[in-house]
Amino acid sequence: MSxxxxxxxxxxxxxxxxxxxxMAAALEAGVYIPHLCFNPxxxxxxxxxxxxxxxxxxxxxxxxxxxxxxxxVESETEELRDIRRGILQMLFVEGNHVCPACEKSGxxxxxxxxxxxxMLNPHFSHFYPRRPVDASHAEAVIDFNxxxxxxxxxxxxxxxxxxxxxxxxxxxxxxxLVVNTPSGKxxxxxxxxxxxxxxxxxxxxxxxxxxxxxxxxxxxxxxRKPINVVGDVAQLPxxxxxxxxx
Amino acid sequence: xxxxESSALTETVRDIVQRHNSMPTRLLQILRDVQDRLxxxxxxxxxxVAQELSISPNKVHSVAEFYSFLYTAPRGCYDILFSDxxxxxxxxxxxxxxxxxxxxxxxxxxxxxxxxxxxxxxxCTGMCDQGPAALxxxxxxxxxxxxxxxxxxxxVESRTPLEQWPREFFEVASxxxxxxxxxxxxxxxxxxxxxxxxxxxxxxxxxxxxxxxRGQGGAGFKLAAKWMSCRNAPGDxxxxxxxxxxxxxxxxxxxxxxxxxxxxxxxxxxxxxxxIGAHHGFVYLRGEYRYLLDSLKATLQRRRxxxxxxxxxxxxxxxxxxxxxxxxxxxxxxGEESALIESLEGKHGVPRIRPPFPTTHGYLxxxxxxxxxxxxxxxxxxxxxxxxxxxxxxTAESKGTKLLSLSGDCERPGIYEYPFGVTVRRVLEDCGARxxxxxxMAGPAGHMISAREFDRRICxxxxxxxxxxxxxxxxxxILDGIRNFTHFFVxxxxxxxxxxxxxxxxxxxxVTKVHTGHGTLYDLEEMRKLGRIMQVACHCGLGQxxxxxxxxxxxxxxxxxxxxxxxTTFEPAFDLNAALEDARQLTGRSDSGAxxxxxxLLLGAMP
Numbered sequence: 053m054s055x056x057x058x059x060x061x062x063x064x065x066x067x068x069x070x071x072x073x074x075m076a077a078a079l080e081a082g083v084y085i086p087h088l089c090f091n092p093x094x095x096x097x098x099x100x101x102x103x104x105x106x107x108x109x110x111x112x113x114x115x116x117x118x119x120x121x122x123x124x125v126e127s128e129t130e131e132l133r134d135i136r137r138g139i140l141q142m143l144f145v146e147g148n149h150v151c152p153a154c155e156k157s158g159x160x161x162x163x164x165x166x167x168x169x170x171m172l173n174p175h176f177s178h179f180y181p182r183r184p185v186d187a188s189h190a191e192a193v194i195d196f197n198x199x200x201x202x203x204x205x206x207x208x209x210x211x212x213x214x215x216x217x218x219x220x221x222x223x224x225x226x227x228x229l230v231v232n233t234p235s236g237k238x239x240x241x242x243x244x245x246x247x248x249x250x251x252x253x254x255x256x257x258x259x260x261x262x263x264x265x266x267x268x269x270x271x272x273x274x275x276r277k278p279i280n281v282v283g284d285v286a287q288l289p290x291x292x293x294x295x296x297x298x
Numbered sequence: 299x300x301x302x303e304s305s306a307l308t309e310t311v312r313d314i315v316q317r318h319n320s321m322p323t324r325l326l327q328i329l330r331d332v333q334d335r336l337x338x339x340x341x342x343x344x345x346x347v348a349q350e351l352s353i354s355p356n357k358v359h360s361v362a363e364f365y366s367f368l369y370t371a372p373r374g375c376y377d378i379l380f381s382d383x384x385x386x387x388x389x390x391x392x393x394x395x396x397x398x399x400x401x402x403x404x405x406x407x408x409x410x411x412x413x414x415x416x417x418x419x420x421x422c423t424g425m426c427d428q429g430p431a432a433l434x435x436x437x438x439x440x441x442x443x444x445x446x447x448x449x450x451x452x453x454v455e456s457r458t459p460l461e462q463w464p465r466e467f468f469e470v471a472s473x474x475x476x477x478x479x480x481x482x483x484x485x486x487x488x489x490x491x492x493x494x495x496x497x498x499x500x501x502x503x504x505x506x507x508x509x510x511x512r513g514q515g516g517a518g519f520k521l522a523a524k525w526m527s528c529r530n531a532p533g534d535x536x537x538x539x540x541x542x543x544x545x546x547x548x549x550x551x552x553x554x555x556x557x558x559x560x561x562x563x564x565x566x567x568x569x570x571x572x573x574i575g576a577h578h579g580f581v582y583l584r585g586e587y588r589y590l591l592d593s594l595k596a597t598l599q600r601r602r603x604x605x606x607x608x609x610x611x612x613x614x615x616x617x618x619x620x621x622x623x624x625x626x627x628x629x630x631x632x633g634e635e636s637a638l639i640e641s642l643e644g645k646h647g648v649p650r651i652r653p654p655f656p657t658t659h660g661y662l663x664x665x666x667x668x669x670x671x672x673x674x675x676x677x678x679x680x681x682x683x684x685x686x687x688x689x690x691x692x693t694a695e696s697k698g699t700k701l702l703s704l705s706g707d708c709e710r711p712g713i714y715e716y717p718f719g720v721t722v723r724r725v726l727e728d729c730g731a732r733x734x735x736x737x738x739m740a741g742p743a744g745h746m747i748s749a750r751e752f753d754r755r756i757c758x759x760x761x762x763x764x765x766x767x768x769x770x771x772x773x774x775x776i777l778d779g780i781r782n783f784t785h786f787f788v789x790x791x792x793x794x795x796x797x798x799x800x801x802x803x804x805x806x807x808x809v810t811k812v813h814t815g816h817g818t819l820y821d822l823e824e825m826r827k828l829g830r831i832m833q834v835a836c837h838c839g840l841g842q843x844x845x846x847x848x849x850x851x852x853x854x855x856x857x858x859x860x861x862x863x864x865x866t867t868f869e870p871a872f873d874l875n876a877a878l879e880d881a882r883q884l885t886g887r888s889d890s891g892a893x894x895x896x897x898x899l900l901l902g903a904m905p
Contacts, residue, residue, distance in 0.1 A: 098651050099795050101837065102796075201796075221644075224793045226363075227786065230356070232354070289659070
């Protein structure tokens with residue numbers, strides 16, 4: 053059996069299979085690269101830009117970069133940490149993210165990645181957009197203030213649930229998540245909390261009703277361990293090379 | 299039960315959809331046609347279009363929301379959009395905009411209550427050498443002045459159909475000031491097609507290699523490599539796409555080529571089709587050049603009649619190629635080739651993840667060559683005259699000639715064709731720019747250079763350009779231009795990726811803060827940091843180049859920023875005193891204690 057091809061990520065050899073991206077190969081090797089719009093269950097989207105890495109000296113989104121033998125990839129550098137922090141800060145000021153008042157706090161990927169890249173304040177001026185909350189659905193609520201336009205719910209509803217309930221409309225800073233009904237209300241759709249689309253939001257934009265704070269703040273997933281340890285990198289079985297960092 | 303009115307709507311929509319063969323790839327063209335009939339696209343109209351095309355309504359709504367020239371709110375019967383490039387501003391467009399709004403008693407961007415007219419602004423319409431310019435219902439108006447606007451106001455008030463407006467209002471001059479091998483030599487229609495039939499595709503590719511021709515849109519990818527990659531890509535169905543989405547502010551050379559040399563462009567596309575094995579081509583014509591559409595269609599028909607297009611070209615039964623024209627609808631990002639392909643497919647124009655590249659996965663995922671207008675025209679000439687002939691001009695890495703679009707502060711704005719390697723200084727002398735302090739090269743996405751650099755050369759080795767060349771003389775405030783450019787990028791960002799979607803707004807706010815005298819040294823440093831993030835982190839070239847004008851001018855024209863800075867080390871992004879106004883109103887206070895003095899303001903704002 054010939055040796056699998058590999059590339060170098062922060063000095064470590066990462067094996068990959070043909071067709072894998074840098075992100076997918078790293079994840080399989082148990083190495084965390086910060087990300088938000090990427091989810092191992094879906095095709096890469098490449099919009100959040102948090103997973104930026106330096107590939108042979110050039111900045112590229114690791115989720116959209118095909119792995120190739122001999123690549124030299126840098127991820128955990130001061131330069132990339134600064135850039136990722138800047139991107140996180142942009143997301144925080146674009147919407148209205150009030151962590152202390154959010155049910156997702158502690159289980160929120162956006163918050164966890166922000167901590168991971170050392171973001172301690174939003175830095176930029178807040179945009180304070182006005183985005184009404186949609187509580188029309190019996191089981192779920194959408195708080196558009198927390199949407200980061202990762203389109204995971206769009207993709208999940210369209211590609212997995214077969215319902216095509218969500219879409220992003222508008223251009224530039226006007227881009228926004230919409231619900232595909234004439235009224236624009238989630239209550240008028242066939243959305244269910246058992247849908248894949250209800251499970252994939254990396255922020256608190258889509259929440260299940262009637263079950264606030266079942267797990268107390270402080271004991272939630274990213275409260276206990278940082279996201280590079282307990283995120284999707286930890287969900288990989290040992291047999292597939294999954295290895296915890298702790 | 300359908301109401302009569304809504305059944306009329308169904309009729310209208312169905313008729314238009316059927317004229318486009320009910321093809322979802324024609325969605326953008328369908329929406330344009332529907333809007334021409336109804337002046338705007340109501341939710342109900344969009345749902346009907348979706349129904350007739352059997353596609354999801356949200357797809358139709360997404361497209362309608364994306365393009366600037368598609369309206370999802372009511373517009374006046376006369377929709378007047380002033381071109382708002384910095385060159386239009388230099389020519390006084392803002393004053394004219396307000397003048398016309400006053401004459402018509404309508405607010406900027408608003409529809410007049412009687413539904414007659416809307417007056418607004420739009421990104422550069424490519425008439426920088428004959429501005430101030432505007433569009434009325436998509437048709438180009440040039441050389442606006444107050445007497446002309448007086449007349450336009452009367453025509454609008456009397457609801458005179460556009461066909462009866464004076465023709466000279468719509469006249470677009472070519473203004474070719476300097477011609478070289480592309481514009482200056484006669485070309486016999488069909489000569490390049492005869493050459494490829496006589497010599498074969500391999501020989502033509504050899505000439506392209508010898509010529510060294512690179513993409514003239516500005517990116518400079520070798521034409522021969524692109525054509526060969528597509529030619530060798532597996533698959534029987536391939537496409538040729540001409541990028542005539544000339545959206546870079548200050549560029550208008552493709553407009554002149556499409557107006558005066560359309561045959562040459564179509565011939566280059568047909569040649570490409572023969573070489574790569576494609577039978578179908580598209581011209582993606584920017585919406586702002588709608589005035590060219592009828593004449594281009596007539597030219598295509600003339601070529602079909604002459605056996606230069608269609609089936610059995612020049613009598614060869616194996617030579618089949620035809621061309622469709624797609625009209626854009628106001629989206630600069632569609633100049634990026636993968637966004638352009640998305641738009642051609644009837645979608646909103648978000649750039650794709652690359653690789654794969656269009657030469658293997660382009661239009662409808664088929665191998666596709668996308669080249670700029672000027673590139674196709676040049677390729678046709680090379681096929682006839684030979685690669686060596688072309689390569690005898692230019693520099694080592696930049697063969698041949700380049701069309702420049704000159705505008706701004708010069709005596710003779712227009713089109714100039716130079717061999718690559720010409721110095722900026724020479725161009726300035728030729729166009730009569732006596733007092734230049736700076737040039738915005740290659741548009742806002744390009745680079746700003748100051749007089750210190752006027753000996754630099756225009757070529758891929760030094761100053762690469764798609765052709766935009768905007769001159770700022772000593773009387774201009776560079777920051778006016780920079781602020782205009784930051785607004786442009788906010789408007790044109792597609793919104794897909796974070797650093798562009800959010801970063802363009804942050805940059806505009808920082809520049810505005812300094813421009814209005816509220817900035818400090820800290821803000822200049824913020825611009826640099828933000829710009830650096832955008833340059834490396836954005837998904838496509840739009841976001842990556844959006845901070846260029848700011849970063850360049852910080853280096854080249856530091857005094858333009860410095861003289862506006864406050865002496866403090868930090869100023870908040872908001873006005874603290876103004877923010878207290880709500881509280882003052884609620885409490886009914888107007889005493890001095892309810893106001894912050896300057897000192898309080900500073901202390902309160904210290905980090």
